[in-house]
Amino acid sequence: MRFKHLKDLNAICTAEGKTLAELMIEEQVKETGTPEAEVVRQMSDYYQVMKQAVNKGMNEDTTSRSGLTGGDGQRVRHYLQNNQSCSGDASTLAMAYALGVSEVNASMGRIVATPTAGSAGIIPGVFVSAQERFGWEDEHMVNGLFSAGAIGYVIANNSFISGAEGGCQAEVGSAIGMAAGAMVELRGGTPEQVVHAVGLALKNTLGLICDPVAGLVEIPCIVRNGLGAVTALAAADMALAGVRSAIPSDEVIDVMLEVGSAMPSRHRETAQGGLAQTPTGKKLTKQLADTKKEKTKPKKAAD
Template identity: 70%
Template sequence: MNFTTLQELRLLSEQRNMSIGHVMLEEQCAESGQSSEQVFAQMAEYYQIMKTAVDKGLHENTTSRSGLTGLDAQRVMTYREQAEPNLGGAASEAMAYALAVSEVNASMGRVIATPTAGSCGIIPGVFISCQQRFGWSDEHMVYGLFAAGAIGYVIANNSFISGAEGGCQAEVGSAIGMAAGALVELRGGTPEQAIHAVGLALKNSLGLICDPVGGLVEIPCIVRNGFGAVTALAAADMALAGVRSVIPSDEVVQVMLEVGSSMPEKHRETAGGGLAQTPTGRKIMNDLRKK
């Protein structure tokens, strides 16, 4: 790739007079040796899997094998039909869609890791709800996925995307940053605004620990995906309004590396601390062992 930082990505986009998504498509073609048609078709297939996962999560039984989670997306959708959500229709829909995909993952369904299975609901929740609201084409959304991928590439190579290495800030936090930056671009924002959205999103996720109850990607992972989708929408709106990340986004990525590196091991996907070690969390783990 011809970029290693978000700043370099922005400059490359401006120099080529292209969106970040188009730049990433070009870079991926050069990296893989495949044609643009081949690379685009593969990403388009991924997007269809995301859409299928949202639909499945909203209409099928997503009770996990542990029995701990499932059907919360459908509960949110029912609530939206019966009352006016505090979030408003758009944000509550994105939240429901994110929950749906994450519940499909927990019930052993097919999802796309964006960037991980534990954070798989955030980008689909944001993208698919916004596509329906604004009437965007699938082609437009696929370029958005390339933009999200470019952002994720920078984060992964300069910090973490793994909860075991850097806590949940690395998984859910990265997904929020990817979704926020890509959404800015989908809405017609500039590359500079998109990069500011990444910094704004990541700053709100710093220090988030990875504390899965029972070691399963269910509690609190699923609800964090729902909250993450809402945060991504907020970060994108801030950036589109002209709000800037005063701390440059690349520096925020470095802070995520610093915070994750100093995070105690028990707060990094070991189920050894946090919510996993509450009295209720320990009881759930004991009950699961008996099963």
């Protein structure tokens, strides 16, 4: 790739009059040797999976195998349909969709890891709700995924995208930054505004730990996806309004690496700290273990 940092993306796109999506498609073609039409088709297929996951999350049973989660996305959408939203209709719908996709993931449904399964609800939540709101064509949304991919590439190669390495800031945080930057470009923002959106988004999640109850990608992961979609929209609005990240976005990514490296192992996806070790977290973990033990216990032969 011709770029390693966000400042490179801004400089190249500005100098050549390209969007991040156009640059990323060009670089993907060069990197893989795959024809452009095929590269775009593959990304289009991913977007169809995202839309299907949103639809499933809103219309089917998403109860997880553990029984701990399911249906919250539908609850939020129902609330939106029957009440005036506190955070605004756009934010609440994005939140509902993000929750729904994350619940599809928890119930073993098909999703696209963006950048991981644990953060897979944020980009679909933001993208599909925005597409419905603005009437954008799928082609436009696919370009947005290439923009998000370019941002994710930079984050992954300069910091973390894995919760086991850098905490939830690496998973949910990265997804928020990718969604925020892509949304700016989808709305016609400049490459510079895209980069500022990423920094504004990432600063809000620095230090976020990964503490899944019972080691499952359910509690608190699903709720963090829902709220992450709202944060992405807020960061995009800030950047489009002209708000700048006072700390350069590449430096924010460097801080994510620093903070994640210093984070105790108990706060990095091990379920040994944080919410997983609260009294309720321990109780839920024990209940699941007992249920599993009961299911695997050999049945006594009939007399």
